Amino acid sequence: MNIFNDYxxxxxxxxxxxxxxxxxxxxxxxxxxxYLNSLGINNIKEIxxxxxxxxxxxxxxxxxxxNKYDKKDLLDKISKNxxxxxxx
Amino acid sequence: xxxxxxxxxxxxxxxxxxxxxxxFDDKIAAATTKKESAAEEAKSFASESNExxxxxxxxxxxxELSERFANLDAYLPGLKKLxxxxxxxxxxxxxxxxxxxxxxxxxxxxxxxSDKKNTSEQVVKASEDELSKxxxxxxxxxxxxxxxxxxxxxxxxxxxxxxxxEVQETLTHVGFKDEEAVKAAKIILFPEDDLIxxxxxxxxxxxxxxxxxxxxxxxxxxxxxxxxxxxxxxxTPLTETTEINPEPVVENVSLDDLEIDQNTPEIVPEVNEIAxxxxxxxxxxxxxxxxxxxxxxxFSEDDLKVLSNTNSDIIxxxxxxxxxxDITKDIIYQNIxxxxxxxxxxxxxxxINELNKTKDDIKVNPxxxxxxxxxxxxxxxEVAKNTGIxxxxxxxxxxxxxxxxxxxxxxxxxxxxIILDSNELAKFGIILTISPLEFSKVLQxxxxxxxxxxxxxxxxxxxxxxxxxxxxxxxINLLIENNEFDIARFYPDALMNNVNKIINRLDFIKxxxxxxxxxxxxxxxxxxxxxxxxxxxxxxxxxxxxxxxxSLEENNSYLSKLVKDEELVTLLxxxxxxxxMLAKDMDxxxxxxxxxxxxxxxxxxxxxxxxxxxxxxxININLNYLLNNKPDADLGEAMLVSAxxxxxxxxxxxxxxxxxxxxK
Numbered sequence: 001m002n003i004f005n006d007y008x009x010x011x012x013x014x015x016x017x018x019x020x021x022x023x024x025x026x027x028x029x030x031x032x033x034x035y036l037n038s039l040g041i042n043n044i045k046e047i048x049x050x051x052x053x054x055x056x057x058x059x060x061x062x063x064x065x066x067n068k069y070d071k072k073d074l075l076d077k078i079s080k081n082x083x084x085x086x087x088x
Numbered sequence: 089x090x091x092x093x094x095x096x097x098x099x100x101x102x103x104x105x106x107x108x109x110x111x112f113d114d115k116i117a118a119a120t121t122k123k124e125s126a127a128e129e130a131k132s133f134a135s136e137s138n139e140x141x142x143x144x145x146x147x148x149x150x151x152e153l154s155e156r157f158a159n160l161d162a163y164l165p166g167l168k169k170l171x172x173x174x175x176x177x178x179x180x181x182x183x184x185x186x187x188x189x190x191x192x193x194x195x196x197x198x199x200x201x202s203d204k205k206n207t208s209e210q211v212v213k214a215s216e217d218e219l220s221k222x223x224x225x226x227x228x229x230x231x232x233x234x235x236x237x238x239x240x241x242x243x244x245x246x247x248x249x250x251x252x253x254e255v256q257e258t259l260t261h262v263g264f265k266d267e268e269a270v271k272a273a274k275i276i277l278f279p280e281d282d283l284i285x286x287x288x289x290x291x292x293x294x295x296x297x298x299x300x301x302x303x304x305x306x307x308x309x310x311x312x313x314x315x316x317x318x319x320x321x322x323x324t325p326l327t328e329t330t331e332i333n334p335e336p337v338v339e340n341v342s343l344d345d346l347e348i349d350q351n352t353p354e355i356v357p358e359v360n361e362i363a364x365x366x367x368x369x370x371x372x373x374x375x376x377x378x379x380x381x382x383x384x385x386x387f388s389e390d391d392l393k394v395l396s397n398t399n400s401d402i403i404x405x406x407x408x409x410x411x412x413x414d415i416t417k418d419i420i421y422q423n424i425x426x427x428x429x430x431x432x433x434x435x436x437x438x439x440i441n442e443l444n445k446t447k448d449d450i451k452v453n454p455x456x457x458x459x460x461x462x463x464x465x466x467x468x469x470e471v472a473k474n475t476g477i478x479x480x481x482x483x484x485x486x487x488x489x490x491x492x493x494x495x496x497x498x499x500x501x502x503x504x505x506i507i508l509d510s511n512e513l514a515k516f517g518i519i520l521t522i523s524p525l526e527f528s529k530v531l532q533x534x535x536x537x538x539x540x541x542x543x544x545x546x547x548x549x550x551x552x553x554x555x556x557x558x559x560x561x562x563x564i565n566l567l568i569e570n571n572e573f574d575i576a577r578f579y580p581d582a583l584m585n586n587v588n589k590i591i592n593r594l595d596f597i598k599x600x601x602x603x604x605x606x607x608x609x610x611x612x613x614x615x616x617x618x619x620x621x622x623x624x625x626x627x628x629x630x631x632x633x634x635x636x637x638x639s640l641e642e643n644n645s646y647l648s649k650l651v652k653d654e655e656l657v658t659l660l661x662x663x664x665x666x667x668x669m670l671a672k673d674m675d676x677x678x679x680x681x682x683x684x685x686x687x688x689x690x691x692x693x694x695x696x697x698x699x700x701x702x703x704x705x706x707i708n709i710n711l712n713y714l715l716n717n718k719p720d721a722d723l724g725e726a727m728l729v730s731a732x733x734x735x736x737x738x739x740x741x742x743x744x745x746x747x748x749x750x751x752k
Contacts, residue, residue, distance in 0.1 A: 015554040017522050025485050027452040053554070056485045056518040058449040065515065086515075086547045 003030040007037075009048050021056055031059045039066060040075055047082050054085075094272045095286045101262050102237045108263060109233070112226045119222060123215030130208035137201040144194050147187055220471040221495075227464040228490040232261040238423075241390055243279040244287055252277060376400050380407040386421040398428045406432050413447060415454045425458040435462050442469065444480045453484040460487075471495065481514040486521055494520045497527045504535050508548055516550045529557035532669055536705050537564050537573075537693065541580045544611065549580035558665040561705075562734065563587040568694050568703040569735055570594065574605070574612035582619060591736070592634040593617070593624055602627070640734050643742070647732050650746045652722070656729040659717055660710055668709050677711035680723050687748050695731075698748040700741055702731045724751040 003026050004011055011019050022029055032055045036044050048055060054062065065088050066074060077084045089097075100107055235258050242248045248255075255276050259269040275282050373396040374384035380403070387395065395403065406427040410420065413436065420426045429435075435457050439445040450456065460468065468491055472479040475495055486494055497520040501508065508516075520527075530553050534541060541549045552560065563583050564576050570591050575582050582590060597604045597618065605614045617624035625632050644661065648654045663671075681688065681695075689696040695704055710730030714721055728751045732742055 015522065017526075018518065018554060021485060021489070021518060021521070025453070028485060031448070031452055050551075051515075053516045053518045053551070056483055057515060058445060058483045058485075059452065060444070060446040060449050061481070061483070061514060083545075086512075087545070 002026075003033060006030075007033055007044060007048070009045055011052070014052060018053060018056075022052065025056055028059065029055045032057065032062045035059065035063055036066075039071060041078055043079060043082060047078070047085065050082060051085060089268050089271065091271075091275060091282050092286075094268070094275055095282060098236070098240060098272065098276075099286075101233065102240055106233060108229050109226075112222060112229060116219065116222050116226070119215050119218045123212050123219065126208045126211035126215065130205045130212060133201045133205035133208060137198050137205065140194050140198050140201070144191055144198075147191055147194070150184070150187060217474075220467075220474060223464070223467040224471055224491050224495065227460055227468060228492050229262075230461075230464070231459055231490065232258070236262050239276060240283075240287075243276045243283050245388055245390060246279060246284065247388075248277060248279065250277075372396070373400075376403060380404060381411070382407065382417060382420065387424065391424045394424060394428065399430075402430050403427045409433050409436070410454075414451050419454050423455070423458055426454070429458055431462045432457055435460075435465060438462060438465065439484075442479075443482075445484060449484055453488060456484045456488055475499070477513065478510055481510055482517060486517055489521045493522065493524055493527075496524045497522065500524065500528060500531055504531055506534075506541055506548060508550070512548055512550060519550050519554055522554065526557070527553060529665070529669065530555065530560055532672070533557050533561045533564070536672060537576065537703075539564075539576060539580060543580060544578050544613065549583070552580055552583050555584060558668075561665070561668070565703040565706045565734075566591060566736065568701055568706075569737075571701050573693055574607070575614065575618075578612050579614060579619070585619070588636055589621070589634070590618060592636060593619075593621070595637065596632065596634055597624070600628070636736065638736055638738060640736070643735055643737060644733060646739050646742055647729060650742060650751065651725040651729060653725055656714055656718070656721060656725055657733060659714060660729060660733045663710075663713055667713060671709045671712035671716065672705065674712035674716060676715040677708040680711050680715070680727055681707075683723060684727060684749060697731060698741075698744045700731075700737060700745060702735070707731050722751075724749050727751075 003009075004022075011022055014022075033044060033048070036047065041047070054065075057065075065085075069088070239248075239250065239255060239258055242250065252273055255273040256266075256269045259272050259276075260266065264272055373392055377384040377387070377395070384392070406429065407420070409432060410426060411417075415426075426432065436450065439450055439456065440447075465487075468487070469479040472482060472491065472495070475498065477498065482491070482494070494517065498508075498513075501520075534552070541552055543549055560583050564573070566587050567573050567576050567590075572591075572594060575590065594604065603615070604618050605612055607613075617627050621632065621634075644657055648657045651657070684697070687697060690704065693704060694701045695707055696702075707727075707730045710733065711726060714726045714730060718726075728746055728749050731749075732745055737745070
């Protein structure tokens with residue numbers, strides 16, 4: 001399973017220790033990436049590039065970041081400015 | 089360190105008598121004694137203080153009386169006629185006058201005791217902090233020991249499937265220095281040469297040692313034939329769970345098998361009779377495993393031996409429980425602690441109920457169930473709470489890495505006055521698990537420039553801390569050189585990006601007199617097109633092809649020609665970042681700066697020389713390093729090179745700088 005290839009994500013140029021964490025926790029990262037995908041978010045690659053440490057959150061907490069908002073509104077805001085994620 | 093010494097050390101580290109664990113025992117005992125002694129002192133000071141307060145209360149009552157005697161002096165002439173009795177009245181009067189003084193003395197005494205009590209309480213608090221830290225460190229040490237035990241077991245089986253890097257990492261965690269770890273890793277990765285013979289020999293020694301006949305009876309002919317096959321004690325992980333010592337399996341075992349006990353030597357005949365009980369035992373274990381739906385052939389021989397000594401009820405309960413929680417059987421084959429650990433269910437419930445984790449959270453990170461004993465886990469959670477962190481916000485992936493780095497970096501951040509809110513901590517907490525050594529380097533740079541990493545939107549640009557410290561240092565210097573330090577102050581996440589590109593855009597914007605920033609109320613706001621090519625191209629309605637005006641190589645090459653001593657350029661070009669950080673705290677630079685005081689202006693962040701802005705940190709560090717490594721350097725040249733190395737100044741600007749510093 002190479003979840004990073006599945007999402008066309010390159011983790012070569014990130015912090016080495018966190019890169020290991022992402023690789024060692026690929027099942028968790030996949031769960032979180034798949035969740036964003038299921039929401040219909042289309043700039044997942046950019047979100048990952050900018051906020052990759054978030055993808056090591058427990059899946060329950062990760063989902064809680066997003067699932068308290070109206071889905072349509074959320075998608076609209078994230079596609080316009082992904083930095084909104086820091087404030088969710 | 090020779091091979092035998094390394095093996096002796098490994099043997100010690102995987103044993104219950106591990107010097108590392110013993111060291112923790114000593115430290116914990118010392119801290120506990122210190123805490124208890126200080127607590128006792130504080131209690132004693134408090135008690136003494138209360139007694140004095142009680143005395144003061146009594147004296148205060150007497151003081152009330154004194155007020156009634158306030159006018160006693162007025163009656164004294166008349167009273168004197170009463171004769172001797174007035175002497176007592178004089179004395180009483182004198183005593184009463186001393187009451188305020190006495191109260192003051194006692195209050196001072198109380199204050200003194202209160203100070204002492206506070207000091208003792210601080211010692212108690214410090215000891216508690218130390219104990220909390222030791223708890224965390226001990227948990228990590230036990231985990232590292234467990235990893236080492238797994239590694240050695242794999243090596244002993246001759247089927248080690250770890251990379252050299254993984255082995256070395258495990259070894260460095262248990263105290264091997266880099267060079268030692270390389271040598272020890274070789275011994276582990278090629279166990280046939282030294283490691284397996286060593287542990288076989290060790291086992292033989294144990295066999296001889298433990299062959300003592302029961303009840304000191306003289307060995308009979310039959311008993312003399314027996315040997316003892318004891319699993320080396322050191323291969324048992326030293327987690328709390330293993331200390332529980334599950335009862336050995338006794339059901340369906342013949343009387344002969346009853347000789348086998350965890351706590352007494354397993355005595356089996358040397359010849360044909362040897363194998364039979366073990367085979368029976370393992371067969372029985374295999375049957376149990378198969379009955380539980382597990383494939384016994386997927387367990388190693390060593391694992392089967394451990395399982396044969398594990399209470400079958402625990403195995404059954406754990407397997408049923410794990411399957412019910414959708415935890416894959418593969419994970420059980422990889423780590424039998426999942427079915428031998430009597431605390432699995434309790435730990436699972438703790439994660440769900442106390443840390444608000446879900447079934448899915450644990451399912452993708454099942455190792456959390458065997459990484460800590462329940463007690464150690466509770467201690468970690470307590471430490472997190474005491475540090476002001478909600479333990480539920482800490483991801484299981486962080487708990488799995490150990491909280492040591494996490495807490496150390498968290499405290500370092502607070503020390504740098506970078507305070508994270510719980511939302512940031514929950515989302516980006518994993519960043520705090522980076523090695524404190526690397527983390528502190530970036531933090532040192534951030535502090536050297538008095539940055540808060542706080543963005544205009546109030547959020548902390550934590551991702552900056554994942555970057556290379558030297559890069560961040562160079563980027564900040566480049567911004568200062570271009571008089572745009574406010575980007576680092578108010579848009580710290582820009583330090584994650586290519587700052588050269590920002591500078592190129594700014595050069596274009598400035599050349600074309602396009603407004604791009606505004607400052608008010610101590611805040612500077614930049615236009616979005618400063619940070620984005622597309623937005624800038626949209627504004628100017630044309631495609632742009634922006635490049636660096638001058639490369640660092642060109643600049644350094646020209647700089648080399650301006651000075652007689654080219655070695656100065658080489659020295660700074662080859663300066664390691666760690667050396668730069670060491671040089672930061674020296675003060676060799678002061679004399680040089682003072683020498684050029686008349687041509688230098690300065691503010692908090694930069695020097696201005698020949699109308700050029702240069703980071704103070706850059707010049708000071710470079711000067712310190714040069715003068716430390718080349719004390720006879722020409723000061724003018726050292727100053728010029730320190731200021732201009734790795735800059736983007738034009739040749740004309742460099743000429744002007746050299747001229748101002750009178751280098752030519």
